[in-house]
Amino acid sequence: MMTLACQKCQTAWAVSDKDPELPLLVIAARGLMNCPKSNCDGQLIEAKKRARARKISATELYQASCGMGFAFERQCGSREITKLLSGATIKSISVGPSIDPHKTVLKSLTLENGKVVHIGPSTQGAVVFKITENTDGG
Numbered sequence: 431m432m433t434l435a436c437q438k439c440q441t442a443w444a445v446s447d448k449d450p451e452l453p454l455l456v457i458a459a460r461g462l463m464n465c466p467k468s469n470c471d472g473q474l475i476e477a478k479k480r481a482r483a484r485k486i487s488a489t490e491l492y493q494a495s496c497g498m499g500f501a502f503e504r505q506c507g508s509r510e511i512t513k514l515l516s517g518a519t520i521k522s523i524s525v526g527p528s529i530d531p532h533k534t535v536l537k538s539l540t541l542e543n544g545k546v547v548h549i550g551p552s553t554q555g556a557v558v559f560k561i562t563e564n565t566d567g568g
């Protein structure tokens with residue numbers, strides 16, 4: 431097992447030595463892999479084996495580290511999103527500047543129930559690509 435742990439939040443993940451995609455995680459040894467937990471800006475480093483490390487595939491850990499979310503956070507089908515957003519109260523939003531100063535980039539919606547709906551662009555419109563839990567109260 432290869433164990434990777436966040437230097438900031440101390441959360442650890444374990445990846446099998448037999449995982450064919452293990453080379454994806456080589457960058458972690460250089461301190462360049464972001465913590466995959468939402469609301470944590472720490473970096474993953476290779477660590478000693480930990481009993482509480484969550485077993486995960488190299489591909490899923492890599493994708494989550496790149497901001498795509500864990501597999502359970504990427505369940506964003508139209509049925510789930512309709513159920514989640516219909517009648518929901520938005521507590522806060524995350525926005526960024528657009529090239530056009532008269533427009534805004536909408537990044538995520540934080541709902542009153544604590545769910546954070548992350549939005550990205552596509553040629554067909556906005557895409558909900560992951561749903562996380564708000565753990566910082568914002």
Ligand SMILES: [Zn+2]
Pocket residue numbers: 436437438439440441465466467470471472473
């Ligand atoms: Zn972390």
